[in-house]
Amino acid sequence: MNTTSTPVRSNQAQEGTRKEIATFGAVHLDVTNLDRSVEFWQAYIGLQVRSATTTSAELGTESNTLVVLNATAKTPFKNGYSGIYHLAIHPANEEEFARVLARLISKQYPIAPTDHTMSKALYMEDPDGITVEITLETPERLARLEFGPRGPVAIDTDGTVRAASAALDVAAVLKALPGHDLTRPLADDTKVGHVHLYVSDVEAAHRFYKGLGFLDNMYLPQYGMADLGAGGAFGHRIAVNAGHTRGRPQAPEGTAGLRYYTIRFDTPERLNTALQSVSSAQERADGFLVTDPAGNKVLLTASWEERPESTLTPPRRT
Incomplete structure (x- = not known):
């Protein structure tokens, strides 16, 4: 196999012990039908409604809001524009991940179970067509990524070679679920674990997020992508792609999608540096x-x- 190594993060065991420089707060979405979107996040994903009005709803775990829905959109999500690629909810362990998978299968919700080696993932679309990912972090499995004539491949720490986006062994995942309680909501240590964005210019987006303090995991402008981490073993915290959106603006006003997402730095000093x-x-x-x-x-x-x-000494305020 003729491949070339890509710049991926190494010494993962040591990095996994480091506190990351930032985490994510709530992701705010514009949706067309609040009741329908609440049902998706509650009944299918397993979030709890923390508060709601006639026009918005906060959903998350018992203690934390992860997603805020705003019933302001007039049309569903549109592809081909800068904006959200997907947001990812990260259960803390294999049992919680398996519960979401089993629940989605039981409800016959269309999903794409995928093994990235560095993670196990379930992809689906919400009622407006916004892609949502449920992610189990498994960076300890990944030795390196390589690029060949047929695209990227992942080399496992045991030497297994698989496509960077291979089919997930669903049966093996489901073995981690004790019992069949599929109604239990996601545990309190569930989090928004990464955000993947469509952008018009990868180089400019890369400079912006590096400026905020995020660290290179992969920077491949020739492939229209960049991937940045926050200092831990899991390097996929903010990713940007321009494969189909180079030079493209945000979707027209009134389109379902991302309103804004939240980055929470670990210290006020780190926030202050980012603001500069x-x-x-x-x-x-x-x-x-x-x-x-x-x-x-x-x-x-x-x-x-x-x-x-x-x-704080923020830049010019608007």
């Missing part, structure tokens, strides 16, 4: 709203109980 890399930021009570070069909006905040205004 952006040209402008809209200050809000819950953080600073910025826009990446493709028009995707990001709320930057930090892990603190009360934001100390005097310690």
